[in-house]
Amino acid sequence: MISAIYNFALTTGANRVVRGARIEHVCGDPSLGPEKDHAYGMRIVTTALEALTTRVASPTLFDPLAPGPAREAVHAS
């Protein structure tokens, strides 16, 4: 699931959560200008695809903005 309110997705039990940009523009950011907006959107989508290829055991955040391995286990109990 790609969502800007990713904490809500994690605490309600979505297993693979990708941090989106904003509620009004989840997959990109028009304020960055066309080129950077496209790069950001592509980073979000490729992070989501990477999430699909990653084994998870519980709700896990995949952050397109985080450097390095973009995931962090979140224990929503």
Add this chain to the structure above:
Amino acid sequence: MSQPLRVVHFVNQFFAGIGGEDQAHVGVSVRDGVVGPGRALQQALGADAQVVATIVCGDNFMSERPDEALAEIGSALSRLRPDALVAGPAFGSGRYGLACAHVCRRAQQQGIPAATAMHPENPGATSFRREVVILPTGESAVSMQSDLARVARMALRLARKEELGPAELEGHLPQGKRRSHDRGRPGWQRALDMLSAKLAGRPFTTEVPYNAPEQVRPAPPLADLTRATIAMVTTGGLVRKGNPERQSAANAVRYHRHAVTSLESLTPEEWEAFHAGYFNHIVNKNPNYILPLSFLRELETDGRVGRVHEHIYALPGVSTPVATARELGRAIAEDLKHAGVDGALLVAT
């Protein structure tokens, strides 16, 4: 009051002894006195009330032609003039549970108090617990006797026009009603009582129950994206320009499926958002923000993704009850599975 109270019982074709699924089409009929579980209901009611009639309707008849079924039941109730109606118990049976809830609601509309019983996860309970008095049961009919005893007690109280106390004391499913009430001790004391009970490992009853979300086992990872078919789903209320399919802006009761095989991208000339929960104007300039078709096409062309699924799925994800959302999600997932989709991206606004 020397006259016993008059109770009408509603059951489906199965409990009326007509038959199972093969008889689920049967229409509404009214029998004198008790039928099937009505005998145990009468026993539980004792001398205070009499089951004067039993209304029977097939599960499919009720779910396929509800207006017709409920109109017939409504006129039977006007004729019978009971002091209370009892429906079910329906246990875990979904169509029967919905039928019981509908019949109770109809009775209430005609000024007749009504009670039913079913499993708390029955769609009849998840959809109507606020409007109808529903006592919780297990999933199967093994507890029929004790469940009927509880419904009988409740029906007697309702028939005598007694006011119900809080659901946690009366035993029915909470209806979300708030009433001013003096608990005797102020909130801070009750909170401290609960805290000290928790710290000491003693049992306590919360005043703010937490509904834990459903745990879903994570799907195994995809082995090879370059051979995978990927679908896209959005709760951002994506519609064709002008909303020709008349999608609602909130409280979705259905999802919308659109073919995108010939599209490289979602253009603002052809698509827009119709969603009451966020400002749609940015998405209306670039609908790919809520359904990233343009990005996935690029990755498909580069060979990084096997194939983009031929359909996209959309609904407005706002103000939707969890039970409805779960059913819509299940239906979309089934459709994707059936089409051989390997993975899906769900964009939530």
